[in-house]
Amino acid sequence: GSRAMASRLVNSMRRRHSWNCPMPTEKKTGQRKTQTGVVMEMGFVVSSNGLERLDWSTWSSPTRIRSSRAYRTWMASRMHRIGESLDQIRKWERMTRPGTWEELDKNRFDQLPKRAKQDSQMLGRMSNGCEGTCGVFPKCNFACRPCYHSKDANRVRVDGTHTLVEVARQMEMFQEQRGDYGFCQLIGGEVSLLAAEDHAKALEVMRSAGRVPMSFTHGDFDYEYLRAVAVDDRGRPRFSRIDFAAHFDSFMFGRRGVEKPSSESDLHPFRERFVAMFERLRHEHGVNFYLAHNMTIQAGNLDQVRGFLRGCLNSPRSLSLCY
Numbered sequence: 001g002s003r004a005m006a007s008r009l010v011n012s013m014r015r016r017h018s019w020n021c022p023m024p025t026e027k028k029t030g031q032r033k034t035q036t037g038v039v040m041e042m043g044f045v046v047s048s049n050g051l052e053r054l055d056w057s058t059w060s061s062p063t064r065i066r067s068s069r070a071y072r073t074w075m076a077s078r079m080h081r082i083g084e085s086l087d088q089i090r091k092w093e094r095m096t097r098p099g100t101w102e103e104l105d106k107n108r109f110d111q112l113p114k115r116a117k118q119d120s121q122m123l124g125r126m127s128n129g130c131e132g133t134c135g136v137f138p139k140c141n142f143a144c145r146p147c148y149h150s151k152d153a154n155r156v157r158v159d160g161t162h163t164l165v166e167v168a169r170q171m172e173m174f175q176e177q178r179g180d181y182g183f184c185q186l187i188g189g190e191v192s193l194l195a196a197e198d199h200a201k202a203l204e205v206m207r208s209a210g211r212v213p214m215s216f217t218h219g220d221f222d223y224e225y226l227r228a229v230a231v232d233d234r235g236r237p238r239f240s241r242i243d244f245a246a247h248f249d250s251f252m253f254g255r256r257g258v259e260k261p262s263s264e265s266d267l268h269p270f271r272e273r274f275v276a277m278f279e280r281l282r283h284e285h286g287v288n289f290y291l292a293h294n295m296t297i298q299a300g301n302l303d304q305v306r307g308f309l310r311g312c313l314n315s316p317r318s319l320s321l322c323y
Helices: 002-017 061-094 101-110 160-178 196-208 223-230 264-285 302-314
Strands: 044-047 050-053 182-186 211-217 241-247 288-294
Touching: 160 182, 160 196, 182 196, 196 211, 196 223, 211 288, 223 264, 241 264, 264 288, 264 302
Parallel strands: 182 211, 211 241, 241 288
Antiparallel strands: 044 050
16 A cells, blocks of 8 residues: 555656656666655655665765755645645635625725715724724713713613623624724723623633723722732633723722822822732733723813823833823
């Protein structure tokens, strides 16, 4: 069986390349000893006699170079065929997707209102934009001016089962409409009002849908809660990296230690405390993090934005900023 397969391979190579390489196992015939074969760089040769080890001492260097070059030519041809097969598999796989990135971007741009279709518009041109959950846990324990939630927000069902079911349903919609990869915020409501176990499971659901999740929070929770989200009961990290977006501004009422801040600078110690929790998590459990800072800018704090930015940049614990 193995000799027959080797013989077929040799005959195939003879038809395709028609080159000769010397075989040290041949008998002398009065002329230069040659036999068609395929030389392997590992020190073996495939011939009609099967797989044989080469005796390099009987070969001249130029001959080995020629045969090795022919083998590389044959291997390149084989790799080209494998590449063509993989391209066909990718083509079939893409047929099961909602569309290419170019198609998804075009659809995203077409869905924008007419007034938003400007030359400077990035949605649908540079990316599909970020995603966010809706209504999965609307409850909040702060009182802010303004508040984006309805008066009934705290009366809506908020528990782990409801949240996980709704997150999974929305991730399925994002996969259908936006493709299999994206950045998505786990947003409510205040995410830290979820039980730590439910919070972690929601992040796992989002990751399984190809999303990079970011938890949106007011940041008023303790290190023990953060650790319970990022680390399981056995002390093993659930995630290699965890992302949070923290909202701090002087229009947020109810934060422990500064329930009614009078300026943005009043919140600097609390911003630093928030970052310190993640640094401790990384030091104790090896979980990396990415943090974003959000704030609402309106007439009452517009003149403080410069001082806020300077304070963050001068702080030893600065946040990456987004608005």
